[in-house]
Amino acid sequence: MxxxxxxxxxxxxxxxxxxxxxxxxxxxxxxxxxxxxxxxxxxxxxxxxxxxxxxxxxxxxxxxxxxxxxxxxxxxxxxxxxxxxxxxxxxxxxxxxxxxxxxxxxxxxxxxxxxxxxxxxxxxxxxxxxxxxxxxxxxxxxxxxxxxxxxxxxLVRVNEEAGLGALVAALALTLLGALVIGRVLSSRIEAITQTAGAVGDGALAARVPVGGSGDAFDRLGLSINAMLERIEGLVSQLRMITDGLAHDLRSPVTRMKVLIERAAAETQDDNALAALERVAQEADTLLRMLSTALQISRAEAGIGRDRFSEIEVATLLEDLVEIYGPLAEDNGFVLDASSPPGLHATLHREFISQALGNLIENALKYAQGGSSIALSAREDGSQIILTVADDGPGIPPERRAEALRRFGRLDPSRHLAGSGLGLSLVEAAARLHGGDIRLGDNAPGLRVDLWISGSSHM
Missing domain, CATH: 3.30.450 (Beta-Lactamase)
Structure with a gap:
């Protein structure tokens, strides 16, 4: 049906x-x-x-x-x-x-x-x-x-039989012709669809194939290609400006942090020291924001694929538990991990580790009232799903898209330190690996699934 x-x-x-x-x-x-x-x-x-x-x-x-x-x-x-x-x-x-x-x-x-x-x-x-x-x-x-x-x-009966045979043959030929026409149209449309999908995945250099026949599909392809060239140019300029601005801002912020530290070392005034410490913390936050923005821009540009290597997923999750386990215990959480044995994936280990670390830190920060954080991995066809789940209050379904927006922070979390780039970094990591990020209900709590391509068993 x-x-x-x-x-x-x-x-x-x-x-x-x-x-x-x-x-x-x-x-x-x-x-x-x-x-x-x-x-x-x-x-x-x-x-x-x-x-x-x-x-x-x-x-x-x-x-x-x-x-x-x-x-x-x-x-x-x-x-x-x-x-x-x-x-x-x-x-x-x-x-x-x-x-x-x-x-x-x-x-x-x-x-x-x-x-x-x-x-x-x-x-x-x-x-x-x-x-x-x-x-x-x-x-x-x-x-x-x-x-x-x-x-x-x-003769009439022979004509009727011949007409019926011709009608059956015409039926078959007509169906074949219609299927051929549909196949040709589908192939032309599929080429446009694949190009749009590639552009949506970040491959802005993808173009619609043009056969040179000058028909409506060729004209459509040329129009789409011209639009994509314009978009690619604008995005490239935006990335250059963003990267340049973030890179240029890091130096003065770093110098400002050094000056704050010197001033803190020279002053004896407790009030001044407290103020300088708060300014230093804000400078650290700004530096992290700039570093994260640079990482996201580079991931969206496809930079980092040369550092992909095959790793065992269970080992990656165990390392994360070892790193973040003590911090989780200090905050009243139990952090554990589970993964099928022998599951391997080709990925950027540092970037994925940072993305999962961001999700763990988010759970520690926002899942107040919860008691456990679970790391897990499972295989779905040619993809691996890395999951970080907690048993906190979670995020309502109608607000999950807002949480994924860059610099997006939900109202209850605005009093906490953060830049609103954590999930954006996770999404950028997923896209670099040919996947995406999905927020779900852990009943109770939030479940974040990180889909990446390239699974294998050994």
Whole structure:
């Protein structure tokens, strides 16, 4: 049911169905028209032939009387050898006088213009389908003229069978043509979709392939490529400005911190020392923000992939527990880790460690009231999911997107120290590894899943 609904909602599938229906209707309509036209033409030809025979016999009676009509009947039956001609010259009561029928058909009154009927001819062992017409002569006698149309009916059946076969073949060819058209359209659209996906993953240099045909898809591709070039240029300029600004600010902030430390060492005033310590803390916070912003910018630019290496995931998590375990205990939490044995991944160890460390620090800072923080890893196809889960208050579903926004901080956390870049750094790390970050409900608490590509077992 779900598959059928998905296919029906697919624009390509609807287009293929529409093309198939239209082509089938056109082909079927042409075949039906040809068949009907052939049958009408054949029926008209039969009526015309029977009408000519009737007129010829009637003219013979008028010109030569009874004897002349008999002679013409014998001559016509001898010429055709009784193959198709049906003639009966009968008296007023229907008694046969000449012809190749034994009796006048009771269902054919004189004056019948055209009728098809099954009758026995003289010497025939089975009835035959005939098309006949009947007239009443001025002296009261009757004249019936007709043709056997068995062969015409066989031809009609052959035409119907041929039309049905052609319709089936047309159905198959039409479906094949519609599928080919849909496949061509899907491949062109898929190329655009893949380019958009690559750009969404940070590969701003990706472009839509252009075949040079100049069709609508080529024009669309050229327009998208021009837009992507513009976006790439603007993003590159923004990154250069951001990187340059962050890099340039680090030096004066560092000098300011050195001056604060010197001033703190030289002063004896307790109030001044307290003020200088607060300023030093703010300087440290600013330096961390600048360093984090630089890391995020470099990760988004793809810098760092040359430092990927294959590591054992369980060892990575155990190292994090060893580093952050004492800090967790000091804050009243139990930090543990679990991972399938033999699970390996190709990743930037330092960057992933820092991202997971940020998540642990966030849990220690914001999961007040909780008692445990769990690190875990699991495999999902070709991806590994690294999870940090706590049992604190968590984040409401409607505010999780806000928490992922750069410099985004939820209101209850604004009184705590921080820059709002922690989750942004985690997201940048995930994107560098071809994945993403997802916030979920740990029931209770927050679960943060870090999806990365490139899993393997050894």
């Amino acid at each position: 779900m598959l059928g609904t998905t296919l029906f909602r697919s624009t390509t599938a609807r287009f293929v169905l529409l093309a198939f229906v239209l082509q089938f209707l056109v082909t079927g309509g042409v075949l039906v028209f040809v068949q009907e036209a052939s049958q009408r033409a054949l029926a008209a030809e039969q009526r015309e032939a029977v009408g000519e025979l009737r007129d010829e016999l009637t003219a013979a009676w008028r010109g030569s009387g009874d004897e002349g009509l008999r002679q013409l009947i014998r001559a016509r039956l001898e010429i055709t050898h009784g193959a198709v001609a049906v003639i009966l010259y009968a008296g007023p009561d229907g008694t046969p006088i000449a012809g190749n029928l034994d009796a006048w058909p009771t269902v054919i009154p004189p004056g019948t213009r055209w009728r098809t009927i099954d009758l026995y001819r003289v010497g025939s062992e089975r009835p035959e389908r005939m098309g006949v017409t009947a007239v009443s002569l001025p002296d009261g006698k009757r004249l019936l003229a007709g043709h056997v149309i068995e062969s015409s009916l066989r």
